[in-house]
Amino acid sequence: xxxxxxxxxxxxxxxxxxxxxxxxxxxxxxxxxxxxxxxxxxxxxxxxxxxxxxxxxxxxxxxxxxxxxxxxxxxxxxxxxxxxxxxxxxxxxxxxxxxxxxxxxxxxxxxxxxxxxxxxxxxxxxxxxxxxxxxxxxxxxxxxxxx
Numbered sequence: 691x692x693x694x695x696x697x698x699x700x701x702x703x704x705x706x707x708x709x710x711x712x713x714x715x716x717x718x719x720x721x722x723x724x725x726x727x728x729x730x731x732x733x734x735x736x737x738x739x740x741x742x743x744x745x746x747x748x749x750x751x752x753x754x755x756x757x758x759x760x761x762x763x764x765x766x767x768x769x770x771x772x773x774x775x776x777x778x779x780x781x782x783x784x785x786x787x788x789x790x791x792x793x794x795x796x797x798x799x800x801x802x803x804x805x806x807x808x809x810x811x812x813x814x815x816x817x818x819x820x821x822x823x824x825x826x827x828x829x830x831x832x833x834x835x836x837x
Contacts, residue, residue, distance in 0.1 A: 726777060726781075728780050728781055731758070731777070731780075731783065732780060732781040732782060734754065734755070734758065735782045735783055736782065738751065738752075738755050738786060738789075738790075739782070739785060739786055742789050742790070742793050743789070747793075747803060749800055749802040752800075752802055752803055752806050753802065755786075755806055756802065756805065756806045756809065759787075759810060760809055762783075762813055763812055763813045763816065766813070766816045766820070772820070775821050775824060775825065778825075779828050784814075784828055786810075787810045787814045788814075790806055790807055790810040791807060791810050791811055794806075794807035
C-alpha cells in the first residue's frame with residue numbers, strides 16, 4: 691500500500707470533527723454521565739499517531755486531542771468517570787500518549803502541541819499511579835482485549 695493511500699485512509703477514518711467523537715467529548719463536558727466511544731477513541735488515536743509519525747502536526751489536528759486528553763485528565767478526579775484500563779488498551783491511548791510525549795521531546799512544536807505534551811505527561815503519570823504494572827505491561831498483557 692502506498693504511503694499516500696494509507697494517509698488518505700487514516701484521514702478519512704476519523705475526521706477530527708467526527709460527530710460521534712464530538713458527541714463523546716460533549717457528553718463528558720456536561721454534567722450527565724456519558725461514556726467514551728471506544729471505537730471513536732481508537733480511530734482518533736490511530737489517526738493522530740499516524741499524522742505525528744509522518745509530519746509535524748497542525749494545531750487544527752491536535753485540537754480535538756487536546757480536548758480529549760484534558761477531559762480524560764479531569765475525569766481522573768472523579769472515580770465514577772475514570773476511564774477503564776480496558777478502554778485505554780482498546781483505543782491504544784497509552785501508545786498515543788507515548789507518541790505525543792516522544793515527539794514533543796524530539797522537536798520544538800507549537801504552543802498548542804506543547805500544552806498537549808504537558809497534559810499527556812500528566813495523564814500518563816496518573817494512569818501509571820492508578821494501574822501500576824498493569825498499565826506499564828499493557829502492550830503485551832492486554833493485547834487480546836484490543837481486538
